[in-house]
Amino acid sequence: MPSISVYEPPSCCSSGVCGPGVEQSMAQFASTLEWMGRNGAQVSRFNLSHQPAAFAENSVVREAIDSEGMDCLPLVMIDGKIASKGVYLDRGDLLKLAGLTDTQVTDAQVTDTQVTDAPVEEPAARKSSCC
Amino acid sequence: MNFLATPPANLFFTGKGGVGKTSASCAAAVALADNGRKVLLVSTDPASNIHEIFDTPIGTAPTPIAEVPGLSALNVDPEKAAAEYREKVIGPYRGVLPEVAITSMEEQLSGACTVEIAAFDEFTKLIGDTERTKAFDHVVFDTAPTGHTLRLLSLPTAWSGFLENTASSTTCLGPLEGMVEKKDIYAASMKALADGGRTVLVLVSRPEAAALAEAARTSVELGEIGVGNQTLLINGVFTATEASDPVAAAMDRRGQEALADMPAELRSLDRTDLPLRAREVLGVEALRGFLAGPDENAAAAETLTTAPPTALPSGLESLVDDLAKDGQGVIMTMGKGGVGKTTLAAHIALELARRGNKVLLTTTDPAAHVAGVVGDIPTTLEIGQIDPVVEVEKYRVHVMETTGASLDDDGRALLAEDLNSPCTEEIAVFHAFARTVDSAKGRIVVLDTAPTGHTILLLDAAEAYHREVSRLAQDVPEAVRGLLPRLRDPDFTRVILCTLAEATPVHEAADLQKDLRRAGIEPFAWVINQSLTPLDVRDPVLKARKAQETRYIAEVASEHAKRTVLIPWSESGGAEDAEAARGINAA
Numbered sequence: 001m002p003s004i005s006v007y008e009p010p011s012c013c014s015s016g017v018c019g020p021g022v023e024q025s026m027a028q029f030a031s032t033l034e035w036m037g038r039n040g041a042q043v044s045r046f047n048l049s050h051q052p053a054a055f056a057e058n059s060v061v062r063e064a065i066d067s068e069g070m071d072c073l074p075l076v077m078i079d080g081k082i083a084s085k086g087v088y089l090d091r092g093d094l095l096k097l098a099g100l101t102d103t104q105v106t107d108a109q110v111t112d113t114q115v116t117d118a119p120v121e122e123p124a125a126r127k128s129s130c131c
Numbered sequence: 132m133n134f135l136a137t138p139p140a141n142l143f144f145t146g147k148g149g150v151g152k153t154s155a156s157c158a159a160a161v162a163l164a165d166n167g168r169k170v171l172l173v174s175t176d177p178a179s180n181i182h183e184i185f186d187t188p189i190g191t192a193p194t195p196i197a198e199v200p201g202l203s204a205l206n207v208d209p210e211k212a213a214a215e216y217r218e219k220v221i222g223p224y225r226g227v228l229p230e231v232a233i234t235s236m237e238e239q240l241s242g243a244c245t246v247e248i249a250a251f252d253e254f255t256k257l258i259g260d261t262e263r264t265k266a267f268d269h270v271v272f273d274t275a276p277t278g279h280t281l282r283l284l285s286l287p288t289a290w291s292g293f294l295e296n297t298a299s300s301t302t303c304l305g306p307l308e309g310m311v312e313k314k315d316i317y318a319a320s321m322k323a324l325a326d327g328g329r330t331v332l333v334l335v336s337r338p339e340a341a342a343l344a345e346a347a348r349t350s351v352e353l354g355e356i357g358v359g360n361q362t363l364l365i366n367g368v369f370t371a372t373e374a375s376d377p378v379a380a381a382m383d384r385r386g387q388e389a390l391a392d393m394p395a396e397l398r399s400l401d402r403t404d405l406p407l408r409a410r411e412v413l414g415v416e417a418l419r420g421f422l423a424g425p426d427e428n429a430a431a432a433e434t435l436t437t438a439p440p441t442a443l444p445s446g447l448e449s450l451v452d453d454l455a456k457d458g459q460g461v462i463m464t465m466g467k468g469g470v471g472k473t474t475l476a477a478h479i480a481l482e483l484a485r486r487g488n489k490v491l492l493t494t495t496d497p498a499a500h501v502a503g504v505v506g507d508i509p510t511t512l513e514i515g516q517i518d519p520v521v522e523v524e525k526y527r528v529h530v531m532e533t534t535g536a537s538l539d540d541d542g543r544a545l546l547a548e549d550l551n552s553p554c555t556e557e558i559a560v561f562h563a564f565a566r567t568v569d570s571a572k573g574r575i576v577v578l579d580t581a582p583t584g585h586t587i588l589l590l591d592a593a594e595a596y597h598r599e600v601s602r603l604a605q606d607v608p609e610a611v612r613g614l615l616p617r618l619r620d621p622d623f624t625r626v627i628l629c630t631l632a633e634a635t636p637v638h639e640a641a642d643l644q645k646d647l648r649r650a651g652i653e654p655f656a657w658v659i660n661q662s663l664t665p666l667d668v669r670d671p672v673l674k675a676r677k678a679q680e681t682r683y684i685a686e687v688a689s690e691h692a693k694r695t696v697l698i699p700w701s702e703s704g705g706a707e708d709a710e711a712a713r714g715i716n717a718a
Contacts, residue, residue: 009235010232010235010236010238010239048228048232048235048236049236049239049240052220052221052223052224052228052232052236053224055224055228055232056223056224056227056228062227062228062229065228065229065231065232066229069231070231070232070235
């Protein structure tokens with residue numbers, strides 16, 4: 001299983017409570033990450049407001065911000081390489097980038113309800129908010 | 132004052148800006164010290180003038196007040212505490228992370244909640260740690276923590292998030308880093324607040340609908356979380372003494388009506404009424420007189436003759452002339468609760484409509500009797516409404532159904548409390564506001580609200596990073612995306628800051644202006660509402676108050692405003708502005 005690191009823009013609210021729109025895609029992205037985490041992938045999420053150290057320690061991330069600005073966030077790294085920039089990937093794209101096969105996807109296919117009803121283990125899922 | 136007969140260890144004074152919290156808390160502290168008690172007075176207002184009141188510099192450590200044996204005072208500055216916290220978080224990354232990242236982090240940590248939590252953190256050092264205050268019999272605070280802050284701290288998740296995993300982002304609690312060792316002191320503080328034998332909450336109000344509504348809201352909110360020992364202090368009750376002065380008669384009547392209509396929640400509380408003062412409460416003698424009853428200085432205050440400004444600022448007429456020039460755009464009246472911005476918005480809209488412009492007036496005050504303010508509504512004027520309570524509820528349901536669905540019970544409880552924060556209300560209202568502006572092309576939209584600079588900067592940052600991501604475009608409502616750049620366009624958006632000719636409202640408006648400027652927005656004009664200066668008053672108290680307005684009118688005109696408009700006091704003006712009623716804490 002791959003190792004996935006997500007570097008997210010600073011936020012008062014990763015839930016988008018304080019943002020211009022509630023990020024449905026972000027919620028789905030989080031669900032997918034949780035599910036992958038439960039199935040053996042190593043998943044880490046870093047928010048610039050709360051874990052700046054993770055950004056500072058990673059020269060690839062620093063350089064991406066330097067050259068592209070904040071637009072490159074969220075930045076997804078899979079096994080140490082940049083997999084996507086500036087987008088909360090949907091389930092299919094994330095699984096594909098993580099190198100999971102169609103069979104695995106199909107086998108593991110869970111509905112959103114199942115995912116959201118499952119106990120939350122990844123801290124990444126605790127998406128509190130506010131300024 | 133009854134609560135001073137058997138005073139508990141902690142006294143908190145709360146109320147909206149300008150009701151006299153500082154005067155009342157200073158006077159109570161002096162009264163207690165005069166009774167032989169050891170008293171510590173704590174001021175948390177960044178623009179605190181207690182050094183002026185006591186005519187002595189006050190530091191961040193207890194400073195003895197020479198003139199009042201037994202009394203010491205200290206200043207805590209929550210803005211500064213929040214700034215220190217911000218620097219502690221960000222400082223180590225300066226020069227390490229790219230500049231854009233640093234700027235972005237700074238904005239995230241500049242919200243009202245950060246300051247609020249920082250303030251509470253300062254409180255707890257004084258109420259939760261008896262060791263630090265053992266030299267004093269009483270600690271008097273000129274403010275009180277909000278229900279939102281106290282509820283957050285009572286949630287187990289607020290603590291477990293910090294204790295167990297730094298990856299959970301409980302940002303509302305940002306400044307409470309190092310909470311592990313603080314947990315006991317917080318628990319002790321909460322316990323002290325809920326103990327009526329140790330803490331009294333003094334709700335300070337004016338005899339005005341908006342201020343009373345705000346007091347009622349605070350009373351209920353803090354009562355629900357256990358702060359049960361409460362008392363009501365009505366400051367500024369005016370009794371007309373000069374029969375020939377119609378302004379005085381009207382002011383007297385208005386105050387009596389507001390008190391007669393007092394919210395039910397406040398009626399059961401112990402109540403103390405204090406008369407309207409002829410002049411500002413400065414000096415220890417004035418503080419002693421403050422609680423003593425009728426204003427003995429009214430006549431003497433008449434001798435306070437300050438020369439009126441050489442040229443009085445213009446009235447609304449010429450302002451509306453300029454606002455009408457383009458026939459379109461957005462006009463927003465902005466100010467803290469109780470300064471009359473709903474009434475002002477209604478008058479501007481009416482004047483614009485009468486001149487033949489197509490106008491949409493949208494108010495956020497559900498109790499606004501706009502029709503009563505504007506009288507006959509011209510066909511060119513349409514009236515709409517944004518109800519913040521409804522907007523917040525819609526937003527809350529949406530967030531809980533989407534984001535909340537993926538959380539466990541504790542996570543949902545924390546998210547739900549985050550949704551109670553002042554910023555949530557601002558964002559929810561902003562969404563409705565953006566839709567209103569978007570739907571009103573080709574006419575002038577007048578709104579009695581405006582987003583703060585902080586909100587604009589947050590939305591702007593979010594918008595910027597989504598800009599080029601087409602697949603996410605639908606997440607940022609089109610109306611919001613379209614509005615942000617237009618807010619900065621001085622030919623499209625005009626913000627009118629509304630204030631009163633008094634110290635606190637002027638300072639609060641100046642802070643709002645500073646915040647807007649951070650977001651690249653320059654207010655078009657300042658309106659000084661409910662001024663006695665243009666009126667011929669004969670009542671001695673009102674004459675003295677009129678003389679004192681001069682200083683603040685001059686301050687607005689010379690230090691703050693590019694353009695100043697003065698509106699005379701009127702019986703209806705400002706009375707309907709019940710936004711404080713709804714509890715918007717526009718801070």
